[in-house]
Amino acid sequence: MERILIIGAGLMGSALSVHLANNGHGVNLWGTQWDREIIKEMEDRRYHPALNVDIPENINLFYDDQLEEAFKDARVIIIAVIAKGMKAICQVLKPYFKKGQIILTVSKGLDDDSLHTMSRVVEESLPQGLRGQISIVKLGGPLIAKELAKDTYSEAIFASKDIEAAQYMSILFKSPKFRTSVTEDIDGVEICAAFKNTYAITMGILEGIEGGYSNPKAALMARAVDEMGKIVAAFGGRKETAYGIAGLGDLYVTSLSGRNGRFGQLIGQGKSKDEALRLMDNATVEGLAMTLNGYSFLKALEGEGRINLKEELPLFYQTYQILHQGEGVEKAVEEIWKVD
């Protein structure tokens, strides 16, 4: 039994808490200032309404002003905030980082400013003396929070340059219904986790153009996985990571449900970006920011001669053109469907 600290009481942080508590671990779930209400509700009712599960007794709940207590005895720290909040939260956590800790990141995306992966953002936040003394692990794979909390059959992959740390995380998480594997290709897992958000929008766009048909989405699925493989390879990771649970597995689940796909559908139906967001009550569509960040990220790789954005990644390129350059959906899709 391990004492695990989870940073962020959003749906994913809370679902991970439930899973790990059910696995017999002691969990400290710490909420940010935006999580006060849900922490209070879980504290009062020992129940999570959105996840629709009870909160096990071995989850201790902590408010944003109780970070020091929350860190007590915790050697494993799971950061489950949104990608946008990653850099800031690391600065908050920094004073509590200690030699021998393992930090697991769950967030999917690239940092808005530096365009660095989530793991790298964590690494860069470590005080000089702690670099190499704290292991950083990335969680990849298709995990819908609501399903995880209900203990559906699931599979995930733990990635770290410190493979023993990845294996240790894998042991903490695994259960008869939660299958795990490990890889050293943390860059590959990070890239897949981030870019699948864009590709889920692309698949949604085609679904919007041709309501409910499957042939177009299936065609895009294969090409999206291929493009993710190319990006991973250009970034120095293993192309095969994109063909596995972190790439195609995660894209599959994202394409079946979620806001990226819904947003893409509205765009495909001819709505403007603003209209689409309005129709979605201005919910956060992660793929929208990710496409912007991804474009700059890929432009930098292109500048180093490692990839040709327009030629090798037509799905990504055209999705960027639609979302951020005002290109018409029809023209973009025509380009995507053109045989080279």
Next chain:
Amino acid sequence: MERILIIGAGLMGSALSVHLANNGHGVNLWGTQWDREIIKEMEDRRYHPALNVDIPENINLFYDDQLEEAFKDARVIIIAVIAKGMKAICQVLKPYFKKGQIILTVSKGLDDDSLHTMSRVVEESLPQGLRGQISIVKLGGPLIAKELAKDTYSEAIFASKDIEAAQYMSILFKSPKFRTSVTEDIDGVEICAAFKNTYAITMGILEGIEGGYSNPKAALMARAVDEMGKIVAAFGGRKETAYGIAGLGDLYVTSLSGRNGRFGQLIGQGKSKDEALRLMDNATVEGLAMTLNGYSFLKALEGEGRINLKEELPLFYQTYQILHQGEGVEKAVEEIWKVD
């Protein structure tokens, strides 16, 4: 413009006819003895009720006793019968095979007796003097007939050892909304086309156990593609074929709709094979026969030391155990989810 003969007026044969006719080609659509009614209906109404599309004027319709006329001027022959009927139909067509023809096979499965791929069944049916004189091409990829007939965005791959024949077929089929590619890996495409039927059942089973959840299906999707890659490689094809449109693309579409998935769901809900089939009005579930054929096929590969069925292909193995060895769903899924 080419004159193309399509053998079999089932949904797929008819949909391919409509697509090729819309592409400007002359199509001779020949129905087997089981297609008489639909040929009559298309002839009378110039409309296909199940596909819900008009039958273009440049499709000529032929009854089963008009095979000789149907072959007239046709250099490209597309065989679109079910896998089970492939060997028999080739014997019927044999007298009409001629040097310089291209035969495209669409059927997905393995021959019940020989366990050979569809392309190989065609090849073996060629008179000795014509071997090497007729090019055999395989169509792979995610194509739902109803969608194809309606000209949704689609993508397919043409595979042949005669790459020029594959390229020629690709030219006949391609259109602004129908994207094509070619490969020499005809064995890989055949394997994916056949085995995806089993994996769609596996995904359906998990959907049946845990109604409507996505995490389990996403996890299986990644592993199914990995297993298909292993089978392809063991059979001498290119593993990468499984990661593309013929493998993951086709599995994606099959997992979203169709009888294999539905059948799997019923099995996952605890129905027996017979009950499940009864609830589906005894519709043909291709994956059921395919799992039996696939097992024998893999046993033969295993006998040659090229694969370890139980260790390397747990999804396939356990699905076979459930469907054909009376193994309980729970025990089988437990085995599938176990970490090696």
